[in-house]
Amino acid sequence: MARVKAAMGRKARVAADLMDAAAFEGKLHARSATQQLEHWARVGRLVSAQPAEASRRIEAAFAGALDERDLSAEERVVWNAELDTAICEAASAVRFGEVLAARGVTTVALDEHGRLTHHHPDRTKPPG
Known part of the structure; x- marks a missing residue:
């Protein structure tokens, strides 16, 4: 875990793999690792704020009540991101x-x- 300075001077713990990825990706966009993490957090916040109907469809796909192939292209992007995050979080806990x-x-x-x-x-x- 790495620590980065968060808003209002607090420190936040960040997984080492995320810091490494943020440092690499940040260089491509002239951002520091912390700035890249902030960028990803802002994008993630907007993606998570999908309209209610899209969120329900994505949740239905996770529950197996809707085939993920029936999601729109935009919904699949969110579904894949949520799935990847869930897998990483579960794997890090084992x-x-x-x-x-x-x-x-x-x-x-x-x-x-x-x-x-x-x-x-x-x-x-x-x-x-």
Whole structure:
């Protein structure tokens, strides 16, 4: 998580992947990472304020009551953005290492220095 200065001097936590993407995208548009995040937030606020009927149709598609192919092109843009966000939020909440350790699976991950480390279910460390 990165911290950025938000409105009225408060600090806001931002996921590292979003900060990285904002820094990259911001360079393309002569914006700082913080300015890019603000831009995305403003665009997202306007997209979320879709007319009530469009919002109901998008919610119906999420509930499976309406096939997403029946959404208009504009509704599909919002549907895809909402779906991508929901997937990212759900994935960030899962602790895959903990889930796999509970199943007896050894995992490998990068540590804070970029080195591969083994994580054994019994929390022992491999030699060397």
